[in-house]
Amino acid sequence: MNKAWLIGAALLLTATSAIILPKLADLDSSVQQRNGTVETFTGSHNTVLDNANLVDVLGALPLTLSIDSVGWEDHVLSLDLKVNGNDHEPEELYQNMAQAISFAIQETSNVDQLLLRIVVEDKWLGSRRLLLAGDIRRSEWSYSLQDELQSAGNLPISDRLKTGFRISETELWKKQFIYP
Helix, strand or coil, rough: HEEEEEEEEHHHHHHHHHHHHHHHHHHHHHHHHHHCCCCCCCCCEEEECCCCCHHHHHHCCCCCCCCEEEEEEECCCEEEEECCCCCCHHHHHHHHHHHHHHEEEEEECCCCCEEEEEEEECCCCCCEEEEEEEEEEECCCCCCHHHHCCCCCCCCHHHHHHHHCCCCCCHHHHHHHCCC
């Protein structure tokens, strides 16, 4: 009799737990919703980009260069920043690149790759020319590369940075900005 009672109690406890625990979980979430409780720590990836919010989110970035074009497809963000005039220093362009990279990699959860280009508009010819291009991938991004770009100043960027962020420099960039 003692053995049967122990088995019955274990079965009753198991059945009660299976019924009560899901109800407790629902109760907890309904209390949070009613009291307006929200999660306070979500990590650094809190923006989810999509076609509906792309323009608004990118338009709010504190860039000194104007956004020339934007594309979004399959977790790849394409961003062209436009240089206007001749009064820009390499440091400013590096800072804009660093800001765009920081946003794409650190502030979003669904950007796996950023195709970033710095272009200059030739008003006389009515065309755009490429200065710098980068192919930054979340899987290869690091704080040290980000810091190195941010602190590059007006000097040429290192080969390590060029390799890490897949940055290409055009001859126009070198002639106009780095070795004038």
